[in-house]
Amino acid sequence: MRASRLVTLLLLLQNRGRLTARQLAEELEVSVRTVYRDVEALAAAGIPLYGEAGHAGGYRLVDGYRTRLTGLTADEAQAAFLAALPGTAAELGLGEALATARLKLRAALPEQSRAHADRIQERFLLDAPGWYGDADDTPHLTAVAAAVWARRTVRLRYRRWRAPEEISRQVDPYGLVLKAGRWYLVAGGPSGPRTYRVDQILHLTCLDEEFTVPPDFSLPTWWAGHLADFRARLHTGHALVRLTPEGARRLGVTPADDGWTQALVPIESVDHAHGEFLRLGTDIDVLEPPELRARLAATARTLAARYAQ
Incomplete structure (x- = not known):
């Protein structure tokens, strides 16, 4: 285990240049004290690395040194x-x-x-797009990717869901994310990073102006936070329900040993929950909120009357 970690530490320094002990500890998922010991072990083995003190300090390899430990397991x-x-x-x-x-x-x-x-x-084959939908038309994806690689500011005309539906913005393209078969651009602007669906970009111009990504920005970290915030805003309420074993399975709830399972589940809105819960048919019994229960009961009566004819 330690030998593998030493190789990883060495390759990190080779590929990224100067790294602090804390940065190495985070990458290797060990303590800073362990990093100190590992660096001493590499130095004792003759690896030409050295440390620099101060705010901009850290560990680095002597310029020109390249390890040959690049074989893949x-x-x-x-x-x-x-x-x-x-x-x-x-x-x-x-x-x-x-x-x-x-x-x-x-x-x-x-x-x-x-x-x-x-x-x-x-x-093994990965087919990213979801079912029941054609792939998005993304004619500007290659241009967006080129701007991301070159760190060039872009001016785009974009279509969004709220008014005004078409807007023009000048942004710094930090990175691209592929989520469920759909491409998203994460770009910096006056109000901080925002996401743009690439298939909704109507026109894009790559400018000569170069930009620098903020040193504290991490695309994976920012995207994880964006998803968490989205889910928090999406589910603003709860419903108290009873579920059959099949209903619990379909809703992702741990079923009781036998019979019905009572659970408190998050919902986006009464309208959205009404449509989602109807799919479960008789495998769900909504207890609260009262307006959702009444809405489902009215729909059930309408359906019963329609199919009784």
Whole structure:
């Protein structure tokens, strides 16, 4: 375990340059004290690294030093081939580059690891888009990706759901996120980072102006916070319900040992919950709120009368 961690620490310094002990500890998921011990062990083994004190300090390798510890294990080779998404790369204009890279990677692997990688390609396929919907038309995706890579400010005309429906903005494209088959641009502006659906970009112009991403911005961290905030704003109420074992399974609630399960579930609104709960049919009994129960009862009476004819 420690040997693997030492290799990872060394590769982090090689690929990223100067890193503080705290940054290394966060990457390796260990304590700062452990990082100190690991750095001492690498130095004792003859690895030319040194530390710099002060606010801008940290550990780094001597300029020009490159480790040869870049061989992939079987598990790492599997992960690399599993993470390669041909469809996604093609959308970003990198399909040919990915195919070439995979050929080079496969050729560099030992025979056993190559066999593992081949089995991954034979047995696993990631199809990101959801069911019951065509893929979004994203004619500006390649241009957006190019601006993200080049760190160039863009001016875009964008269509949104509220008035005014069409707006023009100048933003700094920090990164792209693929969520459930849909591309989102995370871009900085006067009010901080915001998300834009790439398929709703009507026109885009890449400017000559370069920008710098704030040093405290992390795309994965920001996106996780954005999703948490979205879910918190989405579910503003609760409903008290009783569920059959099948209803509990379909709603993702842990069922009771037998019979009905009572649960308090989050809802977006009475209107939304009405449509969602109707799908469960007789597998759900809504107890509260009263207006939702009354709404479902009225719908049930209407349906009964219609099908009784």
